[in-house]
Amino acid sequence: MTTETNSEVGAALEHLREHQDRHLQELDEFLRIESVSADPAKAGEVKRAAQWIMRELTRIGFDQVTSHETSGHPIVTAEWLHAGPDRPTVLVYCHYDVQPADPLEEWVRPPFDPRHEDGRVYARGAGDDKGQVFIHLKAAEAWMVSAGRLPINLRIFFEGDEEVGSEPADEFIAAHPELLAADLCVVSDTGMQDDEGTPAITYGLRGIAYFEVRVSGPFQDLHSGGYGGAIANPATVLVELLAGLHDEHGRITIPGFYDRVRPLTDADRAASAAVPFDEDEFRELTGVPQLWSGEEGYTVAERISVRPTLDINGIWSGYAGEGAKTIIPASAIAKFSTRLVPDQDFHEIERLVVEHMRRIAPPGVGVEVRIIHGGAPALTELDHPGVAVAASALEAAFGKPPVFLRSGGSIPVVAALMAHVGLSSVLVGFASPNGNFHAPNEWMPIANLTGGMEAIVLLWGELGEMTADQLRTG
């Protein structure tokens, strides 16, 4: 780094340390907004979160701060392009929507009233992903306040539909590539390696295809004494349909499902084995007595990252109250989703699942499959020059080099940015791997928030030393 950059970075880091308490209070304000994208009743709250971000971006000094109407929730874009045409342009992607908070009764602290305890912030969205939106806001602010400028050209792309499949973001990427044009995309929606401050760069993501299946039987619930034995029970049909989706080897039975799965090479397996992974510790964190034997022939680490899976996410039918109700339920419904790996195509998987369910549906009931959402799997190139710079910034901020991970989760826009904008992404995430995303009692280590802000300040500083050309070509 040049001396000038070095001193600017130092000033920006100093600004962050000085205002840490105030920043954490501002984060609480953001986390209090109940931006649950899945719940139509919370649409106003999602919008309020977008407006909160826009106010911050404007205050920091971004231009063209814009909220885009979509088929879902607003997309917020902004830009600061005054670093000069030879400096790199980076696109930052995060999402400001959160998972639903239910089951509410399992939260020890209220999901939308953040608590700071034991060095953690507890709240829905603290890690996934509002805390990481906030990291980027504060890193940019630190540069602007202390240096009066950013060392690179920066574009912002924050969406509000990630937790419901990112369909509006996909459409937006296809329609407005000019607003997203950059030399590199930095995505912060993943985690660190552990809770001991080991940073991580994620280079692979699973895709997803999410379904809802409804089995319809009689007009209404029937007396199981008067009709039991003569009427196909929709709940029984549903459990039989779902139970048949795995075979006794833990493999998914949908014909064609594995056709495009890229076989693991010896190098892939070696890379996976090289990442520290303690099965006992992993098991203890989940509370299960024993891990699932799962798909035969693959390690636990492989099964949660590089192999496709199918999980029931919800099921409901009939009587769930106290005691007994002797009925044949009128209908039965389940939500289930598959995690996809390269080169599975989520549109094809959607078709295969719908066809399979239609084929195996027995007579005497109606079976209807709805596609809820889908997203493509993604792999980013480890030899992209941005990866080395990111690794260096992470090491400087956390005092340890990052590990390189393939994640079991899905971030649909990563594949879409590559397809429509030709843009490579580097996934630099700061959440705890044990931070209860999508679960009750979500939390984020405060050290990861502050370390994350410092890492991004450093990353912009190091990228500012490169030309756009160098970043693109290495």
Next chain:
Amino acid sequence: MTTETNSEVGAALEHLREHQDRHLQELDEFLRIESVSADPAKAGEVKRAAQWIMRELTRIGFDQVTSHETSGHPIVTAEWLHAGPDRPTVLVYCHYDVQPADPLEEWVRPPFDPRHEDGRVYARGAGDDKGQVFIHLKAAEAWMVSAGRLPINLRIFFEGDEEVGSEPADEFIAAHPELLAADLCVVSDTGMQDDEGTPAITYGLRGIAYFEVRVSGPFQDLHSGGYGGAIANPATVLVELLAGLHDEHGRITIPGFYDRVRPLTDADRAASAAVPFDEDEFRELTGVPQLWSGEEGYTVAERISVRPTLDINGIWSGYAGEGAKTIIPASAIAKFSTRLVPDQDFHEIERLVVEHMRRIAPPGVGVEVRIIHGGAPALTELDHPGVAVAASALEAAFGKPPVFLRSGGSIPVVAALMAHVGLSSVLVGFASPNGNFHAPNEWMPIANLTGGMEAIVLLWGELGEMTADQLRTG
């Protein structure tokens, strides 16, 4: 009938016809009480229903009107034993509790605000079984008001736990046989043959064993991207456990389940085939596109009455809200029940089910089976002298002879009364076979209410012509 009895019966029937409108208003008052036995929050309402009945019994002139505390809801007993020791003593059994009303949104009219439309009373409990409690109250009242007496000795046994398995009634029968001693039990908790006024006497009932199974996995819901493939999904385990309970021939797979099922004789099958049963009409009433193929080798009529069955009554796990939530649920729960036939023993079936579920439970999850309630199957002797008298009274009231049915439903006390009091039951029921018991929009034909009151007035009159000895021995 003697001329005196004949004229007393005539006066009692006249009383019923004269006060029909007032009686129906009184029934509405009774139906408004939300005596849902399964819901702990409704315990006060169940008690209020018992108190309502006690007020009526006292007003009519019964002695020893008593509410007995039980492990569940109150049991109401009463007696009128002034017909003389040589006259028959009859025990009347009905239940005043009702099924839960949910799903509430499927009721066209409110479940606890009775509506009289198209010759029907619509309300939860109108047919099952408060309407039939009411028939007995009004038949006794008609005799007492018009003749100043009953022609037989009458005992009353009304319970409030039938819809949750009658365990308190079973305990009561074992503990207080002296309060139930009689020459015959008349049970009104079944239906007519059709909606054209063909009466029915039910001589067989299925037993029941009702279970709740809970599969427990991780401490809390987990992200399906981060853990999918490594953790046994409790919802998947539950659907696999439940799907395995039937084989491809529609038979129940629990080892030993069929061991005590009495094989159908040619005579049994002929008797079943002789009862008019229109499969198309039956199917149309349920709204299913096609009846279930069910257990191989048995007709629909046999499968809903003389063969055992297993039905899922409820299942729930994970996310049931709008859109998508990508979780592995922490737990999954189902309620399921078996209908039993002679000579299955519900205690043995409970043991077999619990053992089977334990045996097939996979590692990686906890599987816990709770027994919710059970009841024995029952067959009453068609050659009991009470059956012929009941048939004659039904024919007189409805203008058609009754058909003789085996029902698929369960009334646990019938077997318990035989076991502990040595008491035979004749099941004279007035509900519509299509009256939506245990379902939304329950209804009772008004003609069955009025015809039922007349039939019971006639039945008491005819039994009053017999000696106790004649009724016991034929």
